[in-house]
Amino acid sequence: MAHHDFTMPVTEAQVRTLAVDDTVTLNGALFGIRDATQIALFDRGRATRFDLEGHAVIHTAPNVRKVAPSPAHPAGYAPVCVGTTTSARMERFTRPLMAQCGVRIVIGKGGLGADSAAAFRELGGVYLAIVGGAAALETTWIEAIEDVDLDDLNPESLWRFRVRNFGPLRVAMDSRGGSLYAAVDAAAKANRAAALAALGVGSGSPPRS
C-alpha cells in the first residue's frame, strides 16, 4: 500500500505502477465530466477543445457561481460546492474516454464494472475512489475553475479544475484487473445466505419464488 503524488498529466507507465489499496494525491489539472457530457462526446459526435491525454477525469457536476472573469476565476465561474456522483451510470464511457481521449485516471464513487476493468487493464488506467457525499471537504481541494467547454450542458459541462493536494484517494480498480468493488460484491453475495438465515427465510413461512 504505497502512496503516490501525481502532478497531472501522467504517463501510462506511472499509472501501471498503481495497485489496489494504494493511495494517490493529485495536483494540477482535473477535468469534470458527467452523463450529458459523455453522451455529447461519444453518442452525438461533439468535440472538445481540451486535450485530455494522460489526464484524470472526475464524475461530477458542480455548484458554481457566475462571476466576472479574473485571474482567480478565469472561466467566469467560482466553485461553490464540488462533489462526486455515482460512476456506475457512466460505465459504457470508460473505454472511449481512454481510447479516444487518452484519459488515464477516472475518479468517482461506487465503482465501475467489468467493461471498465478490462479497459483499465488493456489500455492502462485506474479508478480512484473518492468518498461520495463529502463535497464540502472536496471543495477545499479545488483551487479554481480554470476553463469550461460544452457549457450549454451546464451544470454537466466539461470543466477544467485546478486542484491542490486533491486526496488522498484510494486506488479501487487498477490496471492489473484488481477491483475492490468486485471483491466486495463477491463477498457480499457469499454472505447472502447467512443474512437470509438470520431472518429465518425458508424456515416455515410460505414458500418463496
Next chain:
Amino acid sequence: MRIAPERIEDAAKELYVRALKDLPPDIKRGLATLAARETGATAKAVLGTMIENIAVAERTGNLLCQDTGIPIYNVTIGRDAEVDGVALKAAIRRGCERATREYPLRSSIVHPLTRRNEHTSCGIGVPVIHIDFSDGFAGLRIEMIPKGSGSENNSWLRMAVPAEGIDAILTFVVDCVLGAGGKTCPPTIVGVGVGGTADLCVHLAKVAATRPLGSHCADPDGAGLESRLSAAVNLLGVGPQGLGGDATAFAVHVELAATHITMNPVAVNMQCHSARRSSALFTADGVEYGY
C-alpha cells in the same frame, strides 16, 4: 391562524438551503455510532472522512454534498391553520426557485425527455409537494427533503403474491441492498414499503427512508421487521461506499399499509449517508426551524 403565502415562500427557500447544509443530529449520532463500532480499517477511514466533511461544511458554511437532489416538500396542516391551498403550492415553488437562483444552487432538475434544465430546480411536477393533515399539533409544518439521486436511482417495487409470504419481503430487501452495493453512498437508511397499491407501496418506502433515525414503525409487526432486517443487511459486508465493512446501513425502516387479499407488494427506497432534511413549524408565535 392564517398563514400568508409570502411566509410560506420565504420558508420554502430557507428550508432548501438549510437542509443542504445542516445534517440532522440523529444522522450525526448515527455516523458516530457506526464509526465507533466499525471493525474494517478502510471502512473506518471512510466513515471518518464523512464525519470530517460535516465539520468542514459547518466551518466553511458550505453544502454537505454537491447533489442538490430532487426537492420534496411535505406539508402537514395541523389544527387551527388556514391556508389557501393553491397559493401555498405556488409559494413553495417560488421559494424553491429563489433558493436555486439566489444562493446559487445547482439545478439538478431536467425535463425527462428533452433533458432541458431550466436552472430553477423546478419542472413538471417538481418540486414534489405532498399535503396531509394532522390533529396532533396546532399550526402548519413543512418538511423539506433534497433527495439525492445516487440513492434514488436504487429504488425497486415487487408485486409479490400472498403465497410467497413474508419471506418474499425479507428476501427482496436483502437482494436490493446487495444489488445497490456502493452506488447508494452507504451507509444508508433502507426504506421499505409493505402493502397498499403499487404507488402507495413505493411512497411508503420513501417515507420510511426519510424518517429520523431512532424512529420506529407505528405497527408492532412492522417494527419487528425493522429490527430483524437492520441486523441482517449489516451481515452482507457491503460497507461504507461499497468498499467493504460492517456499516452497510444505519437502519432498515418499514412503513405499512393494508393491502388487497391477492397482493403482497414490497418496495425499497434508500437514503444516502448524507440523510438531509429540514423542517419549519408555523404557529401563532411565528416560525421555528428544525429538522
